[in-house]
Every structure is written in structure tokens, then in C-alpha cells.
Amino acid sequence: MTAPRNRNNLTIIGGGFAGLTAAIVAAEAGAQVTVHESHDALGGRARTAEGTYRTNEGPHALYNGGPHWAWLKQRDLIGPLAQLPPIEGTRLRLHHQGRLRRTPPLAMLKLLRRKPEQAPVDEDFMTWATREAGEEGARAAAHYMAVATFHHDPGSLSARFLQERLRRATKLPPEAHYPRGGWATIIDRMASFAWNLGVRVETLSRIDDVGALSTATEGPVIIATSLPAARQLLKDDSLHWDSARTTLIDLALTSRRGDLFVVSDLDRTGWIERFTTQDHTLAPAGQELIQAQIPLSPDESKTDGAARADHLLDLGFPGWRERLMWRRDAVSNGRTGALDLPGTTWRDRPAIDRGDGVYLAGDQVAAPGLLSEVSFNSALKAVTLALTSTRLDLKSA
Structure with missing residues (x-):
């Protein structure tokens, strides 16, 4: 019998929009969450450059027609527009x-x-x-x-x-819609919100072995990185989808x-x-x-x-x-979100559940939505699967 997962421990690799969404959702559900971010700042592609010109990584907008808008608004995370x-x-x-x-x-x-x-x-x-x-x-x-x-x-x-x-x-x-001051203002609010929920954030923390991390924490792992980074991390050549x-x-x-x-x-x-x-x-x-x-x-x-x-x-x-x-x-x-070719839908993209307590979140995985909404929806699904599966494991142990 495999050892049961510890439902109180959840590790997230990647501190961008998907990773922070997953961290907040999991912490609100009572999990003990640690986020590992390889850069010195959170945000991923939602970072806004500091300095004279506050640029995002390409044109950014926040669409109010998706579920992430209501979720962010309920937690007062959008801020001035x-x-x-x-x-x-x-x-x-x-x-x-x-x-x-x-x-x-x-x-x-x-x-x-x-x-x-x-x-x-x-x-x-x-x-x-x-x-x-x-x-x-x-x-x-x-x-x-x-x-x-x-x-x-x-x-x-x-x-x-x-x-x-x-x-x-x-x-x-x-x-x-456009957050005043750039997307970093939303990321900063999300990071503060996560911190107040008890989420532990480690920057400049690069993870190279997901298996060892999962064993050490005895809990599920959500990989909230770009799909190419997830492919390299998991050594899984099937993690491909068209991007631009x-x-x-x-x-x-x-x-x-x-x-x-x-x-x-x-x-x-x-x-x-x-x-x-x-x-x-x-x-x-x-x-x-x-x-x-x-x-x-x-x-x-x-x-x-x-x-x-x-x-x-x-x-x-x-x-x-x-x-x-x-x-x-x-x-x-390859960092501009998923593109569905004829004959495919979001359901055909790489699955969120990768088995052995590992889950994917990001904008190129099997979740619906427009642009950042895919990251949001996949993060919610990944947390739901991770916390549900660990509780089922504990019951069957």
C-alpha cells in the first residue's frame, strides 16, 4: 500500500498568476502551502517592470467576462482600474x-x-x-x-x-480592463493576501526534482509554470501544445x-x-x-x-x-497561451492530473477560458483534485 498523502501539505512550483491563485484557494481550504519561485520576484508573465517605464511582458488586459474577475473582486484583489x-x-x-x-x-x-x-x-x-x-x-x-x-x-x-x-x-x-500601475499591482495584492493566509513563499528557489520534493513533503505538488518548463521538470515529452x-x-x-x-x-x-x-x-x-x-x-x-x-x-x-x-x-x-488547432478543444490539451500526486496549472493545459482565465481555471481544478485525492488516500489507508 502506498503511503497516504498528507492533506495539510501542498507544494506549488511557480509564483505567477496560476501559482498564487492555487496558493490562495488551497490556503482558504485549510492546507499548509509552500510556493517555490525560481526568480527573485513573483508574477511570472504577469510581472510589471520596475523603473522609469512600467511595462508588462507584452500587452496585458484583464477581461471581466471570466470567473477570475468575480473571484479577484470578492477578495478585493483587483484594485484601482x-x-x-x-x-x-x-x-x-x-x-x-x-x-x-x-x-x-x-x-x-x-x-x-x-x-x-x-x-x-x-x-x-x-x-x-x-x-x-x-x-x-x-x-x-x-x-x-x-x-x-x-x-x-x-x-x-x-x-x-x-x-x-x-x-x-x-x-x-x-x-x-487595465489595472492601474500594471499587472504587478494585482500580483502584489495576491501575494499579500496569500501571506496573510499563512502561505510560505520562497523566492530564488529552483526545484529540479519533483519526485524528491513530493516524497519530502508527503503532499501533492502543483506545477504552475510554463508548459516547456513543466516538460523539462517532469521529463515528460508528452507535455506539448501549440503556442505562438x-x-x-x-x-x-x-x-x-x-x-x-x-x-x-x-x-x-x-x-x-x-x-x-x-x-x-x-x-x-x-x-x-x-x-x-x-x-x-x-x-x-x-x-x-x-x-x-x-x-x-x-x-x-x-x-x-x-x-x-x-x-x-x-x-x-511558446509563452503566449494555448492555441487550439482544428479538431481540438481545451479538453485535448495536457491533463491537469499527471498522477502520483502531481498536477499542472497554467495557460496551456486542459482548462477553458481566454488568456489568463485558463491559468485561473486550471489552478482551481488542480487544487480541487489535489486536496480531494489526498483526503481519499487518508480514508483508504
Whole structure:
């Protein structure tokens, strides 16, 4: 008979949004929780850079249509939100047919009336949407969804997967909200909340052997890291799922009246957003913080992505080079969340329960939701499975 798990001990590897969610849920259920974070600060991809410019790892927004919004709000973890500009004053522009436009193609609007349930799982979005609205509308809608997929060819993804995200990303009033001061403000509140619940947090604590850790603690382990990191940690080559590769660009410009809020590329894929439109705390007075993500195809380089971003900046922010105060370019590879290909849904992704008291949480595992909601939902499921299984073990011992 295997030794029973100690239901009072739960170890979490990874102190990002998923890890902190799991820690709070488990501690509220009475477990003794330890979080191991390999970096010197919590947050993972939800970290906000300290310093002159408070940047996130790519454009970040908190959507209020998912269960994590209510959960965070109930615990007063969201904090102040940046005030979104009025819809008519947002100055959102769409790059379509070589120039900036105020409105999308009419055929694209036709797709917004289609419920996600009407889109098939086993067909790619471009094929289905072309039948529904014509090629121009389908292509524009697919490229617009680079904002929620970071993928260079969103039209190749499952029609159901992309249509669900299209409906939510274009909803009015908008679901997207912005924590004032960046996502780190939410992470800081979550960390303080966890600490008050008795959660032990160890930073600069890298775990290399999950088996030894599980034996030592006699309790279940939740791995709340990126999927590539979990694959390496568990030495499990089956832990694969499609994600995206994108150029991330942060830049600061001197302020100028009339700058746009958002430029979305409908001719290819790409998104540029002026985050200081709604939150002036992210950059010094008199400066604007702009963040861009330009999805890269397998044969494109960071330089290619930067060149495409520069072209959109030329269109949307005339004279930006003369106003440039700071710039940083990077590439994010496989760290942009799960992407479901035709014939797959979230249920086909790597399972949360890995056996032997080990569970996964993160944005590429078998849980529903949009972007960070996958991390949240998988964290809740992982804790439920971990605490339930340990209690069953104790009863059968």
C-alpha cells in the first residue's frame, strides 16, 4: 500500500498568476502551502517592470467576462482600474488595404453576430468564416484576433476557438480592463493576501526534482509554470501544445496631442497600443508608453517583426522616431497561451492530473477560458483534485 498523502501539505512550483491563485484557494481550504519561485520576484508573465517605464511582458488586459474577475473582486484583489477612454474617443485605427481606417469591413461585422457554438471545432476559422462572410471579412477578423492569440495566422486555428475569442474581444462595452500601475499591482495584492493566509513563499528557489520534493513533503505538488518548463521538470515529452512566437516591442515617446490609442493590423497581424492613454502612471510626465506585439511566422526573425511594427508606427504615430526616448525589442516564444488547432478543444490539451500526486496549472493545459482565465481555471481544478485525492488516500489507508 502506498503511503497516504498528507492533506495539510501542498507544494506549488511557480509564483505567477496560476501559482498564487492555487496558493490562495488551497490556503482558504485549510492546507499548509509552500510556493517555490525560481526568480527573485513573483508574477511570472504577469510581472510589471520596475523603473522609469512600467511595462508588462507584452500587452496585458484583464477581461471581466471570466470567473477570475468575480473571484479577484470578492477578495478585493483587483484594485484601482485605469479609466478607459470613451468609445468614440479611443482613436482606434484598423490597418486595412494599406491604410488606416476607422471602421472594419462590413463583412467582418457580420461575423460578430455568429455565436461561438455556430462555429465548428473541426474546421479552421478561415474556411468557415469565408463561407459565412466572404474572404475579406474572414481575413480581417482572423488578423484582428492577433490581439488574443499572438499568432501569425489565426485563421488556421479551430473556428470554434477563434470565434469565441472574437466575440469577447469585440464586445461592447469592452471586457478588457487595465489595472492601474500594471499587472504587478494585482500580483502584489495576491501575494499579500496569500501571506496573510499563512502561505510560505520562497523566492530564488529552483526545484529540479519533483519526485524528491513530493516524497519530502508527503503532499501533492502543483506545477504552475510554463508548459516547456513543466516538460523539462517532469521529463515528460508528452507535455506539448501549440503556442505562438511574437516580437514584443516597448517604446516611450514624448507626448503629442492626437496620438492614437490602438493600431490593429488587418492586412497581416499585429497590435500596437498606447497604454498611457488610460494610465499615465506607466511613464514619466510628458511621455507615452507604447507596447506592440507582432506575431512571427516560422521563417521570420525579430528584425522582421520590428520592421513591420515600425511601418505601423509610421502610419499611426507620425514623427515617432524624432520623439523616441527609449525602446526595447524582444521575442516571446511558446509563452503566449494555448492555441487550439482544428479538431481540438481545451479538453485535448495536457491533463491537469499527471498522477502520483502531481498536477499542472497554467495557460496551456486542459482548462477553458481566454488568456489568463485558463491559468485561473486550471489552478482551481488542480487544487480541487489535489486536496480531494489526498483526503481519499487518508480514508483508504
